[in-house]
């Protein structure tokens with residue numbers, strides 16, 4: 019029997035998840051709960067209902083048709099979804115006259131997703147790109163991912179795995195032979211802080227990064243690594259953390275790491291949380307200023323001298339106003 023997976027989005031023409039022009043597949047389900055998560059729709063490993071306030075006509079058709087009695091309206095017409103009762107059947111979304119409701123998370127068989135990805139082959143080949151598995155944590159749906167990777171590799175696609183490292187080590191042993199690039203999230207080296215920011219300690223994550231390095235070397239794989247570190251003001255974006263990560267990368271991983279990306283904190287996902295009916299803890303946190311970002315970039319470059327490439331990407335406070343992307 020072929021495996022199935024829950025996918026939240028398939029993003030074509032992505033230029034941010036590995037080299038070249040890529041298609042990124044966002045798997046649902048994550049084993050961390052980072053306070054700054056930009057993709058809250060990928061946290062739960064099941065389909066969910068989203069509601070868009072600005073489109074809602076307050077006709078209450080959804081409330082009438084829901085077989086689970088999962089929808090209600092507060093006196094101020096605020097929409098309330100009882101997440102315990104909602105089974106994401108999609109009936110309300112189908113009947114909503116203004117398309118204010120949507121189910122996020124679609125089930126695919128391996129063959130269905132494979133066929134969908136083949137449609138992007140022309141621009142992937144032309145743009146020297148590939149396919150990136152992201153999320154969430156794609157390895158939480160391991161059997162599916164292994165089957166799909168094997169199929170795509172036979173078709174000679176460049177495959178990238180975006181992983182946060184908090185999974186069973188066995189997964190990497192089996193999957194790495196198919197993977198050309200690992201995008202590894204290394205967020206915080208202080209174990210206590212890591213637990214506070216993400217809900218889990220970092221021992222397994224760091225052990226898995228060493229394991230990936232050892233598998234690549236032992237099996238003489240051509241797999242390369244890019245490290246990604248989010249710069250969250252007052253959390254991971256501290257001089258102490260960046261310098262500790264830089265030293266670790268420089269000493270242990272320089273020969274197989276092509277790039278260390280410092281990802282500027284992005285505060286534009288509040289609406290995503292509201293649509294899912296959550297509050298976002300970092301709603302009020304401001305972006306880094308350009309000088310703050312430059313200080314962290316300088317620290318990264320001086321602490322990780324052996325690394326080939328260190329870049330900052332994302333928004334800074336001033337640039338957000340001009341709505342520009344930066345890299346350096």
Ligand code: SF4
Pocket residue numbers: 069073074075076077078079080081113114115116117118119
């Ligand atoms: S059916 Fe759609 S438009 Fe009507 S109340 Fe529900 S979400 Fe709003």
Ligand code: SF4
Pocket residue numbers: 067083084085086087088089099103104105106107108109110111
């Ligand atoms: S998705 Fe189904 S169960 Fe959930 S609120 Fe809509 S109609 Fe009710």
